[in-house]
Amino acid sequence: MEIAVSRKAHFNAAHRLHVAAWSEEENKRFFGQCNNPNFHGHNYNLIVTVIGEVDPVSGYLIDTKWLSQLIKAEIEDRFDHKNLNIDCPEFAQTNPTAENIAIIIWKILRVKISEKVKLKVVLYETERNFVEYNGN
Ligand code: NI
Numbered sequence: 001m002e003i004a005v006s007r008k009a010h011f012n013a014a015h016r017l018h019v020a021a022w023s024e025e026e027n028k029r030f031f032g033q034c035n036n037p038n039f040h041g042h043n044y045n046l047i048v049t050v051i052g053e054v055d056p057v058s059g060y061l062i063d064t065k066w067l068s069q070l071i072k073a074e075i076e077d078r079f080d081h082k083n084l085n086i087d088c089p090e091f092a093q094t095n096p097t098a099e100n101i102a103i104i105i106w107k108i109l110r111v112k113i114s115e116k117v118k119l120k121v122v123l124y125e126t127e128r129n130f131v132e133y134n135g136n
Pocket of ligand 1: 015034040041042
């Protein structure tokens, strides 16, 4: 009997989508405004979901206070008000697309959360564009 528990979080960050191996022209054509050399920002909304069995004694799947503190310490403090390309070594070699940000967030959190539970990350880059990663 699996249950899912989710926690929402938020951070603001700047980025530029750019592939170093491509020409300026190719980058501009492919990424459009997202390739602007002077960066642009997003209000990222994050939903972290853990899935597993309810503990029969406590009635919890996970302590949401602990989860919220983990997301604050590991994700918000790391990425909030940062330029992902410049300030964050995680993206030194990785294009900071929503896809890659979600994968990196998942990897950072996965090692900190009990292996007994499954982990899913949903990252909204805009109200209408969001990506989902569950490690598969
Ligand atoms: Ni963007």
